[in-house]
Amino acid sequence: MRRFVSQGGFWVGALAAIAVALPFLVSSTFAIDIFIRVLLFAFIGVAWNLMGGYAKQLSLGHAAYFGLGAYTSTILLIRYDVSPWIGMLAGGIVAMLASLPIGALCFRLRGPYFAIATIATAQVLMLLFLKFRDFAWGAEGTTMPNLGDAPLMMQFDGKAPYYYVVLVLLAVGLAITYWIERSWMGYYLVAVGEDEDAAEAIGVDALQIKRNIYLVSAFLTALAGTFYVQYIYFIDPNTAFSFNVSVEAALVSIVGGIGTLWGPVIGTVLLEGTSALLQSWLGGGHGGVQLTVYSLILIAVILYRPAGLIGILTAAYDRVIAGTKRLNKVPLDD
Amino acid sequence: MPMLTTIAQAVVNGLLIGGIYALVSIGVTLIFGVVKIVNFAQGEFVMIGMYITFFLATSFGIDPLIALVISMLALFFIGVLLQHFLISRVLELGDMPQIFLTFALSLLLVNIALLLFTANYRTVQTAYSETAIHIGAINVPLAKLIAFAVAMLLSGLLWMFLHGTDLGKAMRAAAQNRDVAMLMGINPDRVYCVAVGVALALAGAAGSLLMPFYPAYPLVGQIFVLMAFVAVVLGTLGNITGALIASLMMGVAESLGIQFVGADSGLIVVFVMLLLTLALRPNGLFGGWSR
Numbered sequence: 001m002r003r004f005v006s007q008g009g010f011w012v013g014a015l016a017a018i019a020v021a022l023p024f025l026v027s028s029t030f031a032i033d034i035f036i037r038v039l040l041f042a043f044i045g046v047a048w049n050l051m052g053g054y055a056k057q058l059s060l061g062h063a064a065y066f067g068l069g070a071y072t073s074t075i076l077l078i079r080y081d082v083s084p085w086i087g088m089l090a091g092g093i094v095a096m097l098a099s100l101p102i103g104a105l106c107f108r109l110r111g112p113y114f115a116i117a118t119i120a121t122a123q124v125l126m127l128l129f130l131k132f133r134d135f136a137w138g139a140e141g142t143t144m145p146n147l148g149d150a151p152l153m154m155q156f157d158g159k160a161p162y163y164y165v166v167l168v169l170l171a172v173g174l175a176i177t178y179w180i181e182r183s184w185m186g187y188y189l190v191a192v193g194e195d196e197d198a199a200e201a202i203g204v205d206a207l208q209i210k211r212n213i214y215l216v217s218a219f220l221t222a223l224a225g226t227f228y229v230q231y232i233y234f235i236d237p238n239t240a241f242s243f244n245v246s247v248e249a250a251l252v253s254i255v256g257g258i259g260t261l262w263g264p265v266i267g268t269v270l271l272e273g274t275s276a277l278l279q280s281w282l283g284g285g286h287g288g289v290q291l292t293v294y295s296l297i298l299i300a301v302i303l304y305r306p307a308g309l310i311g312i313l314t315a316a317y318d319r320v321i322a323g324t325k326r327l328n329k330v331p332l333d334d
Numbered sequence: 335m336p337m338l339t340t341i342a343q344a345v346v347n348g349l350l351i352g353g354i355y356a357l358v359s360i361g362v363t364l365i366f367g368v369v370k371i372v373n374f375a376q377g378e379f380v381m382i383g384m385y386i387t388f389f390l391a392t393s394f395g396i397d398p399l400i401a402l403v404i405s406m407l408a409l410f411f412i413g414v415l416l417q418h419f420l421i422s423r424v425l426e427l428g429d430m431p432q433i434f435l436t437f438a439l440s441l442l443l444v445n446i447a448l449l450l451f452t453a454n455y456r457t458v459q460t461a462y463s464e465t466a467i468h469i470g471a472i473n474v475p476l477a478k479l480i481a482f483a484v485a486m487l488l489s490g491l492l493w494m495f496l497h498g499t500d501l502g503k504a505m506r507a508a509a510q511n512r513d514v515a516m517l518m519g520i521n522p523d524r525v526y527c528v529a530v531g532v533a534l535a536l537a538g539a540a541g542s543l544l545m546p547f548y549p550a551y552p553l554v555g556q557i558f559v560l561m562a563f564v565a566v567v568l569g570t571l572g573n574i575t576g577a578l579i580a581s582l583m584m585g586v587a588e589s590l591g592i593q594f595v596g597a598d599s600g601l602i603v604v605f606v607m608l609l610l611t612l613a614l615r616p617n618g619l620f621g622g623w624s625r
Contacts, residue, residue: 058433105612111429112372113571116563117612120605123560127602247441254434288448288552295442302431302438303423 019167023160032159036231038272039166040224041248045256045264046173047220048249050180053259055213056193058111061118062221062249064102064125065095067240069222070229071129071136077153078145084154088226095222096215103214107207110196119246126241141236144229154230162231169227170265173220177261180216189213193259221249251294255301257308266310271297339471344593345586346472352585353482356489357540358558359565359577361533364492367509367572368529371421374436376562377555378443379409379534383541384550385451391458391545398458399480402542406535413534414527421530422523440555447552455549463546481543488539489578492532496574505529509572560601561588564608 023032044066052058072094073087082090106117130139149157156162180186191199192206200206229235248271256267274297275290282289305311358376365373383405390401420439424431465476496502507515508525516522540558541550548554562577565584569576584604591603 056429058430060437105609108612112374112433113563113567115433116372116567117608119560120564120608124602124605124609127605250434254430258430288445290445291441292445292449295438295445298434298438299420299442302435303420306427306431 016171020164023163029159032163034272034276036159036163036166038268039163039170040228040231041252041272042265042268043166043170043173044221044224044245044249045252045268046170046177047217047224049253049259049264050177050189050213050220051217052250053253053263054180054186054189054193055210056259057107057210057214058115058250059118059217060115060246060250061102061120061122062217063241063243063245064098064118064122065218065221066225066228066242066245067122067125067129067237068095068098069225070235070240071225072222073226074142074144074229074235075136078142083152084226084230085152088154088223091222091226092219095218099214099218100211103211107210119243122241122243122246126237129237129241137236139237141234141239144233144235146233154227162227166227166231169223174261174265176216176220180213181261185209185212190259251298253308255297255309257310260308260310263308263310266313267308270309340593341590343472344589346474347478348586348589349582350474350478350482350585351589352582353485354540354544355558355561355565355585356578356581357485357536357543359562359569359581360489360492360574361536362559362562363566363569363572363574363577364529364533364536366566367574368505369417369421369425369526371425371432371436372563373530373533374433374559375440375443376533376537377557377559378440378447379412379537379555380541380544380558381447381550381552381555382412382443383409383538384545384548384554385447385456385541386538387542387545388456388458388550391460397460398542398545399484401545402484402539405538405542409534409538410531413531416534417527417530418523422526440559444552444555451552453551453553455551457549458545460546475547477546481547484539484543488536489574492536493574495532501525501528557601561604564604564611567608568611 022035026032026035044062048059048062051062069088069091072091073082073084076082076087076090077084102118102121106114106121109117129136132138144155147153147155149155151161154165180189188199188204188209191202191204192209196206225240229240232239252267252271253264254267255271256265257263271294274293278289278293301308358380361379362373362376365371365376386405386408387398387401390396390404391398396404416439420435424435460477462476462480467474467476467479494502496506504515504520505525505528507518508520508522512522515525544550561581561584565580566577568583569578569580584607587603587607588601595603
């Protein structure tokens with residue numbers, strides 16, 4: 001068992017080393033831009049997965065928290081000169097506060113109707129921000145003030161620093177998931193996700209558990225929102241509350257492996273990788289190709305691999321390990 | 335215009351479009367009641383009905399009201415195939431596959447439409463597109479009135495089918511208790527295929543009826559499916575009469591919202607209605623559904 005853990009640790013260490021070295025190995029800004037997208041959506045997927053994967057509360061409205069994070073930091077930056085680093089945390093707290101009433105409403109419903117109610121909440125927020133013309137620039141949105149190379153204001157020269165910011169976010173998200181997975185809360189979450197009524201019957205406060213994990217999930221999603229608008233230097237309601245954010249958060253987790261630590265990362269690498277390849281083959285301007293391919297992959301995964309593609313990878317890994325063990329004939333015990 | 339006339343006009347407009355919402359909601363609630371899944375792609379079948387009608391009208395000069403028959407038949411068969419080859423495979427699985435299969439289908443259909451037809455708005459002009467009937471100071475566009483009348487007629491026919499034919503009764507039996515229905519010799523697969531087929535045919539009819547006064551574009555279904563979801567929750571899940579009444583109410587609420595709050599406020603009114611219903615009457619206005 002200890003062998004297995006240390007092997008897992010080795011792979012994570014190797015992966016982390018590659019991830020840190022990547023900007024030194026690849027100089028093309030196009031490629032780094034894709035890596036940033038991959039890390040960002042993997043992070044949003046990780047945040048969604050806490051809620052959708054472990055507790056099986058299939059939200060299609062995580063754009064609500066992405067947008068609240070984005071708008072909180074932007075309003076603090078432009079109206080009050082507050083650094084987006086602080087704005088990011090403030091956005092996370094606003095998202096947590098918002099998740100309480102939203103959860104109170106949506107948790108009354110289960111399954112598909114929970115998903116629909118979450119779509120409605122994200123849409124209501126988008127429509128409200130379209131109306132807030134004086135306060136939040138309405139439909140036109142606004143660009144971020146360009147401060148040049150200002151790390152304290154989350155603005156950098158070149159793309160590599162952004163890459164490291166989002167890499168740290170992803171690492172934090174994975175660490176939180178790893179920790180929750182192994183805590184009592186992780187077991188309660190899985191119990192609620194498997195069968196809410198049965199969990200209640202053995203004394204789990206399902207509503208409390210769902211509320212708690214929604215707080216964490218909303219907080220992390222809001223951090224992604226702040227990062228994204230700082231990275232693209234622009235905000236408007238359609239970007240910040242984009243339905244595509246809600247969709248992709250769920251998609252990457254499901255394709256990779258719902259309710260698993262690495263599922264969202266694997267899913268994002270696959271989906272964003274496919275999308276980048278398609279873009280370089282077909283060039284821009286083919287509206288619809290990317291999502292057509294995404295939805296075909298999603299349908300194939302649901303029909304043939306509902307547990308996600310992570311199952312294929314772990315099976316292959318186990319075969320390799322079993323193979324080397326047979327070859328080396330090393331005794332397993334310490 | 336005096337206040338009362340303005341309100342009356344808004345109510346009439348809302349009722350007329352509410353008839354179209356009803357066709358979509360009845361389809362959603364029928365599939366939910368019988369097959370026990372929520373079809374996230376229902377709006378996209380309205381979109382397909384609109385494009386079928388558009389191409390029949392522009393290529394062959396067929397009037398949308400005749401194209402309605404063709405689009406209903408085409409969508410009935412698509413529905414049977416959809417149930418037989420796709421939905422049937424996830425019925426025994428949990429929420430995730432059931433939600434995301436039809437959700438993926440919705441994404442797929444929107445984006446294929448985007449690839450094939452681009453995002454451009456397509457419209458069909460008919461002889462009656464611009465005609466209106468005046469009742470007192472109230473203006474009733476003929477195309478919308480026809481759409482409303484046909485929608486109500488189709489809803490009535492569905493009600494007669496469900497209550498007056500063996501297949502319809504079998505469908506209601508399967509909706510109430512699938513296992514007992516099977517013991518009574520009802521073939522659930524056949525019933526499910528017909529239910530999804532009929533639901534999609536209604537969406538196709540909605541598409542054809544919309545075409546004389548509403549543009550077709552790849553994302554057009556989203557508005558209708560959101561309205562339908564709200565109406566189905568309001569009208570109590572699986573309840574066809576409830577969905578019909580709730581759809582008409584939503585049409586009126588949206589229309590009053592547009593009239594008195596602002597042109598882009600229709601959807602806010604509808605979503606707020608949904609959230610209020612969830613807060614106050616999570617089982618819908620018409621009864622004690624619980625899962």
